[in-house]
Amino acid sequence: MIRPTALTLLLGLSTALSAAPERLQVLGQSLDQQLMSQAELGSSLIMIDAEQIASAGAVDINAILNQFVPGLFAQGKAGRYDGAYYALQGSRAKDILWLVDGNRINNRLYGSTYLDSINPMVIARIEVLKGGQGLVHGSDAIAGVVNIVTREPSADAGGQLQLTYDTLNSLGIGFSTGAQIGDVELLLFGSHDRSDGYELYRDEDVHWTAADHQQRGYHVNNVGAKLAYRPTNTQRLSLLAQHNQAELERTRPYGTLASHNRREQTLLTADWQVQLSAATALQTKAYYHQWDSFYFRLDQDDNGDLTLWDNDSFWGFKDHGIKLLASHQQADSTQWLAGLERQYFSGADEVMEFHSDNEAASAAFVQLQPRKLNNRLATSFGLRYDRLDDGEDQWTGSIGLHTPLLESQSTDLALRANLGTSYRLPTAEELHAVAKFGVIGNRDLRPEQGQNLNLGLEYQGSVYWQVELYWRRVEDLIGTVAIDDNLYQYQNLDGEIDSYGIDLSSRFDLSPRLSAELRGAWGQSETQGRQLDGVPQWTAQTRLHYRGERFELWWDQQGNGAFTDYGREAPSHWLTHLGASLWLDPLQQHRLLLRIENLFDQRGVQSIFNPGGTAPPDRRDPIDVLGAPRLAQLQYHYRF
Template identity: 30%
Template sequence: MIRRSFTPLIGYLFSPLLLADDNALILNPQIVSAPSVESTTVAAMAQYGSKVEVVSREQIERAGPAADVSRVMQMFIPGLYVAPKNGPFDYGTYSLLGGRNDDTLILLDGVRLNNRLYGGLYLDTLPANAIERIEVLKGGQSLLFGTQAVSGVINIVTRSAQTRTASGEVNLGVDTFGGTTGDARVEKIFNNGWGDLGLLAYVSRNASEGYQPFRNRDMKNVTDKRRSYEVTTFGTKAIQSIGDDSRLELFYQYADANLDFARPVASHKTTNDRVQQIATATFEQNINERLSYFVKGHINDWDTRYTRINNLDGGGTKVINHNDYWGFTDWGVQAEGKAELPGGHVLIVGSDNQWFKGQDDVLVIDDNKAQAHALYTQLRPQIDALPDWHPSIGVRHEAMSGGDSATVGMLTSLYDLNDNWAVRGQYGTAYKLPNAEQLFVNEDDEKGNRNLKPEKSRNAELGIDYKGLLAGRDFNASVTLFKRKITDLITLDGVQWVNGQGQIQMRGFEADAKLALNNQWSVQADMTRNLTESRAGVTINDIPSFFARSRIGFESENRLWGAGAAIRYIRDVISSKQVEYGHYSVVDADAYRYLDTAHQHRVSLLVENLFDRDYVTSRSNNVDNLGRPFTSEVRYTYRF
């Protein structure tokens, strides 16, 4: 029997993993002969009690021609709150299981994207066309992933070659804000003296004048009123099998982005001109049927030139910043081994080593280097007397330069009650290391603290899953209760970064369900309730107390066309200035039509904010940042 929770793991062993709107699982065997043995922790943890969600390639394509990662996640990940600041390719606010913006760890093919210079999430240069799927592992996961995996892990999996004949696709799109997008992909699997060689390359360009993110009454002496963007990306991946048991994977992506930084007062022009390069190399080997390992090296290099020109009240302009540099380089090496012991037990042992270097000419940071080194192990026992129980236990120790070390442990459990019902749970500790800004910043209004301790939390999640029939139709449902207690909270006390006194407790629940009304119609919904209890005057902000989404989808019998509509509701959100915002509902709609039975030609349509609702995604300096107004986007796709 294959349980529902096996779905993401199979995606690692079979490629591609396809989850259509009717939740049917289609497995196409991986063509590159040597199977991947790289860390399957995101997917494998679904077998041991962690909640895992997967966004498929089909869903990504429905996110629109100018889609970035934030929009895809906003549309399709149950229980994830996403509030893009000023539309596509911008910073955003994220919350998973009541977590803060940097409590979720973002990975690209297993490589950490969260930067140690500031600790935030920087997804504003990642195009959706390069992504095969997105895997979401919920709950505290510091055991296997380290710092910032407090409320969950999101692993963005890039596309790989899957055909032995040259194939690919070309996409062209436009939107009603003057936005244009174009992307192309080509791939082929060859055979050489070592084995199969899969090659893939992609390129994309997204550009838009953008929309006005502030109300007219809030804009004073502003010239550049729209937040525009230009993002050009090139990437390539090569997978070389070496015999039947080993393989080498190389990946490289280059992104060049010119991004407006919208400001409501005195802004003549403010831009981030950015280049990001990500490269990885992974060697994997099955030594025998019971022992496998991988070694992975990566580098993430980010270089930004920041320009800010202000309008003067009496006329004219003043240059505040001119191509001032801020950026970072993260690089690391990870090694992990997996042993299947006698009796069916599985032992995971790994080492994770990271080095960080950063510079900021705008925000002065005294010390621009840091490093962190971790050892971790996890045992997944097989208990013959309880064949339906799947537990795990593990521990991790991480030491860093410029701060204290952290040790965490984790227990997980999945119990199959029968073919339809399963109970899962996990309990453990997680941590978040102070970032370079918090340790070393040296500004008049912000001072770092070299004696900061890691922020620690105790996390518990308990859930129940059902997969079966409702009124004779396919039905899936899940409920998760979560609770988190945070101590040593890293926070600003006036101008000084400190570890706060007391503790903060976050608790709540998440529920989601999906029902196939018939072979053509389906409906799905999810909701999350967050409750925060703070002590010693410390608060957590910009997390909605409640949010929910619902989507209805239709597919024609011949699958030549389909349509869908979704509504998301956000209740109250409290800003860092203790101002309430939120309270909005937004409706989106999408449709597609194949022009031929071979599925080579396709036209897609996405309508965002169908009823042109005026809503606030965030607040800064007591000014509302507005969500994207009514926007219509159309895309043509040619596949060969």
């Protein structure tokens, strides 16, 4: 439930702003675009377009996010196609909602996500919306939303082929092509990625009972299609289907001879939009997300005896739902945005021995966007109601404000503010865990509650800069409480998480062809007087980019502060990357790209590995997991 203090403040501000009435609706803009345009109503939006993604030369979405989003920490725990540390403005990973074309892909089994389900070649843009976004998007959007938008089908878009190879014996092959069958436009795409990986641990941390091979390799295949059909000028149907198959090694430095995951993932989405009139638009979105993973682990003890812990043990989930959206603009330019939503989720884990039947939730929300006051001040306020089939009611609210402070033909200075509440539903593990690993679930858990305030200044002129201050509190935390000598249970705790900090970014030209970008963030996120695990206090990125007629050069430097996990500290470190690309022909069909990652071969600590209770007592201390060594990556790109 919304806390009384937050609700009082929301109602008070809405009353004060209710006289603010002219928001212009862009006809033909999809409702999804309007939802992510909350930046015009007070939220901070960072946009990474396809050109930036291509020029970066990165094939890893985490690397792309790290380069371009201030305040976002995205670091794979053991390289590509593995779990990762994520923190947005000092948040936990579970406080970020991940979307594909506006459809959630968060792993509701454990509250995390894997971004390897998306082929970078079909990404049109990535939208990062900061601050609590629970009003429109529901559970998990406590710190913000990352929306990966795929390219639109078009027969005129042609096709592209991409080949990538690096010095870790990694090979990537990807393609996409447009086509048309009658009135239906198609986008077909696919990719194959494999790698031998690199050594994750120091030699002295690897015990003789572990496998000699401590490189984490992978084989991943992706195939999919997207189609668009316009039966009339006012209707549009879009369908997306993609399937992933993966074989992922899982190395352990003690007692494990072989361990791997075999994984399959299917994502289906449908989107139907209709413009009923110049003032009213409707949209229906539906999605189906299935994740099946099979875990194998063979161990060896100090006596040389073998134990088969798991032989393709299953863990996975199904998540599907439908959302109805409506947008209406009044004659005075006041706009209403409303939605209804129904979600279903089920999951199971044979490793942890629990099973979740269907969890279901319904929701309704409405947002009022009054007409602008003096054609300058844009405001919004709204409420959301969620009803959990086997739980309590949930209310969420938000208020936004955006106004220019200085406007001219060459400069623009604007102020924005976002105040809201948000929530996170319990995961299947928190609800249904059994005592095998000493922790049991709790069907009576309440959702975690979040409150946030974000304030930002944005200046656009000869130099672009942006400053954002944020504060966030998360209460009713779900954690473990001892109920017996050797048994814990998930319960709502009395404590809270308080986060506050600042994000900074700037872009400017040093010459007509040379540009510079500077980004930095500092924040404090504490619970019980200590910084959250896996969350550094600062991150920073710098980038120099030179654009010639047919070639580009760039220099990137990325750093993050120290963070702790399992009681062990990963020290702060900086990494430097260089890149160059060259179009081989005047028509710009053939391009070569060379990228050198970790130029100075800094083997910093990338994550912390916890051996767990299956290791003997003298081998249970957490161990450093090292980042990738220096590598050179060569990429060939062909447009046809």
